[in-house]
Amino acid sequence: CHLRPGYLADSDHPTPRAVFRYFRDTGTDALAVLLLSLSDQRATKGPLTTALSRTRHEKIVKALIRRLFKNKQEKKKARLLNGHDIMARFKLPASELIGSVLSELEEAQAIGKLKNKADAFKLAAKVIKLKK
Numbered sequence: 001c002h003l004r005p006g007y008l009a010d011s012d013h014p015t016p017r018a019v020f021r022y023f024r025d026t027g028t029d030a031l032a033v034l035l036l037s038l039s040d041q042r043a044t045k046g047p048l049t050t051a052l053s054r055t056r057h058e059k060i061v062k063a064l065i066r067r068l069f070k071n072k073q074e075k076k077k078a079r080l081l082n083g084h085d086i087m088a089r090f091k092l093p094a095s096e097l098i099g100s101v102l103s104e105l106e107e108a109q110a111i112g113k114l115k116n117k118a119d120a121f122k123l124a125a126k127v128i129k130l131k132k
Contacts, residue, residue: 001026005037009053009060016111019067024107030068034061080120081105089121090128101127 004022008014026033041049041057083098092098104127108114114123 002033002036002040005034005061005064006041006057008064009057012056014060017107019064020107020110022064023068023071031065034064034068037061077109079106080109080114080117081124085117086124090124092128097128097131100131 004026008018008022023030038058038061041054079102081102083094083102086092086098086101087094101124105114105120105123108123109120114120
C-alpha cells in the first residue's frame with residue numbers, strides 16, 4: 001500500500017481515477033501512507049534511486065497531501081442515485097450487483113464523469129449489462 005504513491009509518481013500526471021482510488025483505498029490512513037511512502041523512498045538506495053525519481057516522488061506526495069486537505073474542506077457530493085433507485089429502474093433485487101453499480105457510480109461522479117441522474121442511469125445500465 002505504501003508503494004502506491006511511488007507507482008503514481010512513475011507517471012507525470014496520475015489520472016483523476018487513480019487519485020480517487022488511492023484515497024478510497026487508503027481511507028483515513030491516506031496521510032500516514034503518504035508519509036511512510038516518502039520516508040521509505042528516502043531510505044532506498046540503488047541504481048533506480050535517482051535525483052529525478054526522488055523529485056517526482058516528492059512532487060506526487062506533496063500534490064496528494066494538498067488534495068487530501070482540499071477534499072477534507074469540500075462537502076462530499078450527494079449520490080446521484082441510491083440502491084433503491086437502481087433496483088426500481090432495472091427491476092433488480094438487493095444484491096452485490098447493486099453495491100458494484102453504486103461503487104462505479106461513486107467513482108465516476110468523483111472524477112467528474114457524471115453530471116446528473118440521466119448520466120448515472122446510463123452508466124448503471126452499462127455496468128449491469130457487463131456484470132450480469
